[in-house]
Amino acid sequence: MEALEEPTKAFLPKVRDAWYILAESSELADKPLARKLFGTPLVLFRAEGGKPSALLDRCPHRNVPLSLGSVQSGRLQCAYHGWQFDGGGTCRLIPSLTKPSEGRGRRAPHFAAREQDGFIWVYGAVDSEPNSEPHRFAMISDPTYTTVRRSVEAKGTLYSVIENALDVPHTAFLHRGLFRSESRGITITAEVLRTHDRVVAQYIGEPRPPGLVAKILSPSGGEVVHFDRFIMPSVAQVEYRIGDENHILVDSVMTPVDDFFTRVYAVVSYRMRLPGWLVQPALLPLALRVFGQDATMLAKQTEAIHHFGGEAFLSTEIDVLGKHIRRLLRGGERGEPTSDEQATVELCV
Secondary structure, eight states, X not given: OOOOOOOOBOOOOOOOSSEEEEEEGGGOSSSOEEEEETTEEEEEEEOGGGOEEEEESSOTTTOOOGGGSEEETTEEEOTTTOOEEOTTSOXXXXXXXXXXXXXXXXXXXXXXXXXXXTEEEEESSTTOOOSSOOOOOTTTTXXXXXXXXXXXXXXXXXXXXXXXXXXXXXXXXXXXXXXXXXXXXXXXXXXXXXXXXXXXXXXXXXXXXXXXXXXHHOTTOOEXXXXXXXXXXXXXXXXXXXXXXXXXXEEEEEEEEETTEXXXXXXXXXXXXXOHHHHHHHHHHHHHHHHHHHHHHHHHHHHHHHHTTBOOOOXXXXXXXXXXXXXXXXXXXXXXXXXXXXXXXEEEO
């Protein structure tokens, strides 16, 4: 008999009282859609009136995945015995049963769902009334901005993927030539503010990076106004203003599919001197290349964590946001408020 493999020790917070994107609206049509959140199988479908609904992907009758079934007049029908469930998980039909089909033990556990900004959002706590609303993408409806959406995947924990998206020092090495280069000996200051639901770093005194992406954004150079933000429980924002007319906001919502697999739904909005349609064919492939480099490194990081049986992170003060993200996620999982904190950090770029 083979020995059971020990679980990998890692920081795996699960903030369930919050909204996560599980699909783009276009993915949810007339068939059920299987998804996972925190490793739990869910099924999405359009209930009565086309309203999105999310249930545990398990029929309470014989445990068959409900995602194998079909949608019949706004009800999800199990493929095994034909039981039908409404958008709230109540069983509305058991074929051949002459008595009422409804019954508490016949319910499929339900997760609140919303359709907003072209995405299907699901609340992580089962059979719960949400105490918040989904994240809003600030520029998505602004006609003066060009907006691009992309969903990508990374083999990494929720924490690791968020920190990677907001980590400045690695860009000079992993993305050398695309975004930054090795240190030019310029000292900049990061002013950090953590509140109960977010942490924001503003980088002051940063010149335009020398990489290809920055040159496309601002050919004439100029000083950068740069903010990095983590917003609970899974939003990473990177915002740049370069020169007088160039503004870009990368707004990413991370979905923890399981412990070591994260799906990233990114909305990139930008406005600049050149027309958006002219910039996009050059900017988009470079941005995807940057993320591809990140995804490869995150996969290697996860591979090493599994090999050694757990994480062993060592941080310094230039890992500007990491400790704050951990504290917020830990507090969110426990339902404990996090106190405000301010800090100033110097970096050499």
